Amino acid sequence: MALSVSDLPTIYTLLANSLSGDINVRKPAEDALAQFESRPGFCSCLMEVITAKDLVSQTDVRLMASVYFKNSVNRYWRNRRDSTGMSNEEKVHLRQKLLLHLREENYQIALTLAVVISKVARIDYPREWSDLFSVLAQQLQSADILTSHRIFMILFRTLKELSTKRLTSDQRTFAEIASQFFDYSWHLWQNDMQNMLHGFSVLAQNASELHHDDIYLTCERWLLCSKITRQLIVSGFQSDAKSIQEVQPVKKVCPVMLKAIQSFLPYYSSFQEKHSKFWDFLKKACTKLMKILIAIQQRHPYSFGDQSVLWPVVDFCLNKITDPEPDVLSFEEFLIQFAGVLASLLPSERVVLLCNILIRRYFVLTASDVEEWYQNPESFHHEQDSVLWSERLRPCAEALYIVLFENHSQLLGPVVVSILQEAMNACPSSVSEISSQLLLKDAAYGAAAYVYYELSNYLSFKDWFNGALSIELTNDHPNMRIIHRKVALILGQWVSEIKDDTRRPVYCALIKLLQEKDLCVRVQVLNTISSLIARITEVTPYANKLVQFFQKAWQESSGESLLQIQLLTALKNFVVALGYQSPMCYNMLLPILQSLWEATLSHAPSMVPQLLGYFPCLVEILEKSFDHLKVAASIIEGYIVLGGLEFLNMHAATLAKVLDLVIGNVNDRGLRSVLPLVDVLVQVVDSRVMLCVFLVKCPISSIQKLIIICLSGGDDHDPSKTAVKTSSAAILARILVMNTNYLAQLTSEPSLLAHLQKAGFPNEENILLCLVDVWLDKVAREEFPGDQFN
Known part of the structure; x- marks a missing residue:
């Protein structure tokens, strides 16, 4: 059933309770909101909470509503096979509502809404939302300084989102935006520049009547406009290195931006003590303008090579490095950008x-x-x-x-x-x-x-x-x-x-x-x-003496962590150099194996009891922190490949505990480190008997989590989530082929169905068929599913 205006009090109460410090109040509210997420009208209710005039002072609740709104748009705006999505009527209503609420006073809420608009534009522009840019441009004509700042924030986020689309038609669309919007954007940039310099001049005289907040908002708006200009020039025109055609905006923009930097620098020292907020802005602005010049030079080197652009930039950068003013000499971020310009442009x-x-x-x-x-x-x-x-x-x-x-x-x-x-x-x-x-x-x-x-x-x-x-x-x-x-x-x-x-x-x-x-x-x-x-090409003749040297050096470096880190690097190279003869140094290596674990496993010719005995220590390390998860995953993979059945017979339960500890408790980056070793595990355990040995000891929740990852939405525009879903689907497909009964039984478990419902998965869908659907959609597109992790 769709939510309506009558549900607003309930939604507001749940949002307020989700902010409670009492877990007994917060958890039920979060669960209830999770249930509401997939219902039609939920986003419309959230939008009403965000824009309600009588809730302007309730910033925390409105901010929470904006976060739920953003997440719901990510999940349900695009219609999918595994979710009903939003109706076209609700989408039209939300698009209109978003463009009517441009003057949001709270910065975090305004930023979240700008991100929402950019995500919607990625899907709907230009077919369903063709008037987006014309409406924003029209609003700018009569906007006050706050509203115009928020519009520029939306424009920057939206253009940044659209510029990442790689289909030829999408790039052609962005080029059209650039050709239509560049002159307007550049004109606004120049106007703001004049207003800022006038404000800085008055500010330097300590004029008390100056409205600091207004001039600072102008500064922030100008900075957003600078980023927009960069986006339009860099992404809106094909690189002149390929097209062999001059990009006129390069010659128009670069000299003016260089002059802007030169205009800012005189205020650098005077603002440092008296106006720290504007001093920070000057540092940010000068550094950003130099980065923009570098980006334009890299994208359009031939247009940048025009004598009106190249030599003034080179002269300026070279003069600031060879004969810097004392203030500039302390401005390291600025000097670093000069190095980027000069590296390939000097006679x-x-x-x-x-x-x-x-x-x-x-x-x-x-x-x-x-x-x-x-x-x-x-x-x-x-x-x-x-x-x-x-x-x-x-x-x-x-x-x-x-x-x-x-x-x-x-x-x-x-x-x-x-x-x-x-x-x-x-x-x-x-x-x-x-x-x-x-x-x-x-x-x-x-x-x-x-x-x-x-x-x-x-x-x-x-x-x-x-x-x-x-x-x-x-x-x-x-x-x-x-x-x-x-x-x-x-x-x-x-x-x-x-x-x-x-x-x-x-x-x-x-x-x-x-x-x-x-x-x-x-x-x-x-x-x-x-x-x-x-x-050294042959280290074996010197191995015994080097073992003695490393052993002594390790003992003498006790308490010197930096020295021991360098020793570990040297020891790793030593193990690599020994190759299959590395067991000859195990008496020295094993006492410090925790640090050398990965290199030792990678070059050991066979598994030995001492190495097997160290594996439980890895669980203790991961229980304390996931800081070294990537190295830990590599170590586990080494054990799987090197130890095979012997390792699984001894440590299958411990390995299952590690996987259950990690999967579902780390972010996508962490999962991308762990899932390849799970894939290796399933491949190494290539018989049904061995697979059963592991699956019997593996908590059902670990495999359930992979299924939930596969059947949850929100990955279409996130390469990291797509990679995780692809790898999870490949792993489940292997298990399905090797032990069909186990996976069929698992997908019928009530606990799995309950978790999937919380994630928005429809009750009526067949889980196995949906898994196959995901596998065909994601994995079949990848020639080698594991390669995205390399």
């Missing part, structure tokens, strides 16, 4: 200039870097070597340098060698005072290490090691840790150049470095040892 003379600037300015450790290293070596190592290049300035400079060198190795090879010689001459190995000369030598060593694969054509490693690097290690002054760390880095990077006549002294140097007290030096040494093991 030769500027490449040389930039290379010098990167090494001499951005590679050099600052006084604060050195202080942090001394005070907290682990934090320093993480900041310098473990973060993504796009998150910190020095790693970003190093990434830009490597790209430059790859593209201009013949030009930059002599330049880097020249800087290296200059630095070594200015700071001999006997000098241990932390000076600008020593820090430049550290930077030059790093520059030489990062591009070893090309620099070896210009520099003899043997001469460099004997004449300088080995001598550096004879100076044991504590300050020399700076240089010793880079020497260890060089030895690891230049491993391919370590020949027979230098191998022994290099190994001795590494052992000496490993005795140092500084954590960062020892971590770098272990990285180098790991690289050496990975490159």
Whole structure:
């Protein structure tokens, strides 16, 4: 029976109760709402709650209604075989209602409704909702600042959603939107830009009469319009690299956006102390505009190459990197974007200039870097070597340098060698005072290490090691840790150049470095040892001595978690190098098996009792946290393949407990890690007898959960959910073929029927037939169903 206006009080009460902290009140309300979800009129009732004027102050209830509304639209807007969906009359009513309620004051509710409109537009535009953009554009003509902000939010979300559709007809539709809407959107962007600059000018004078909220809403609206402009140019026009046709909006937009950045920067320092909210906006705006320029350059390189676009952008970026103002120098996110622009756009003379600037300015450790290293070596190592290049300035400079060198190795090879010689001459190995000369030598060593694969054509490693690097290690002054760390880095990077006549002294140097007290030096040494093991073609003759070394190093690194992490990496390479002979090191490996589990199983030639005995520990780990679920799934898969029937006879119940613990309690990403091992399990257990051994011990709820996953909706536009449903269907299909009676019995269980009803599955449908329907719909489209997880 359809819900109507008379049901509104009930719906409101249930929504309010679903927010209760008392589980005895909340749980029944959630269950009742779940039952209402599939009934016609439910979304209309929710919309009435969201838009009711007398409930404006009830923000929490309205927000909850908007969340249920969004979820229901995802599940029921598109008609499916396994659900009745919404009637066309209700859809028409909801589309009209959504466009009448544009001035939503609460940001979270407005954002949720914008997402709803975008999801509906993905399905209905242009056939069922052809007037969507014309209505929104018309509303903008007379909208106040809040309403216009909300409309831009809707436009951005909708265009973003439509741009992801990949059918040719859909891309043609988006191109039509871009051609019709671009000029209008760009005009609004320019108007807002003028208003913002006027507001900033007044704000900088501390004018008390300025309406801060209005100007900030204008800023947010302008930022949304910037994103819309990017979407229209990037997705609304075929790449000029393919079409060989100039994209005119590129020449119109890019110079103006560059000028906008230049207009914002003068306010950067003045807003930092007095107007933090607008200072944050300026950082966000400048970074976003640079990202838009990069995106346009990547999509339309030929149009971006016009002299009115390319050279002003390159000059601006290069000037900000080579001669930055103090304020800009502290604006790391901004500088990082410059690196993205410059990586492939510079002429030769500027490449040389930039290379010098990167090494001499951005590679050099600052006084604060050195202080942090001394005070907290682990934090320093993480900041310098473990973060993504796009998150910190020095790693970003190093990434830009490597790209430059790859593209201009013949030009930059002599330049880097020249800087290296200059630095070594200015700071001999006997000098241990932390000076600008020593820090430049550290930077030059790093520059030489990062591009070893090309620099070896210009520099003899043997001469460099004997004449300088080995001598550096004879100076044991504590300050020399700076240089010793880079020497260890060089030895690891230049491993391919370590020949027979230098191998022994290099190994001795590494052992000496490993005795140092500084954590960062020892971590770098272990990285180098790991690289050496990975490159050695025959490690077996040295296996016993390496076992002794690793055992001692592990014991001595007790309490040093960072060192032990690097040791585990080296040990993994050691196990890989031993291959089928890896059992010879089990006496050393087994005490630390929990960390090396995955690598050990992957390279063991056969199952041994010690390995079987460790499996229950995995359950204890997963009961505490799913943080390492992907690795755990790989370990379990190794046990299944390696142990076969022996493993199942001993641990079938434990394995079933693990699967029941994980399936249904992790998100789609977690399921994508676990379902492939279930598929492997069913394939390995390729006889009915062995399958029965496992299924008898497996809780019915684990298989039930796979059935519920297959028969629940909401995956049409979510690749992750589609992948999960596809894999689940493939697993159930295998079970159906191998043990039809078991699956037939399971699908008739009352508990399964109850769970499916809660998920909105119709009572009258035959479960087995629906499973086959899903299998034909999803799996048959995949050539290899498990490949989406690789």
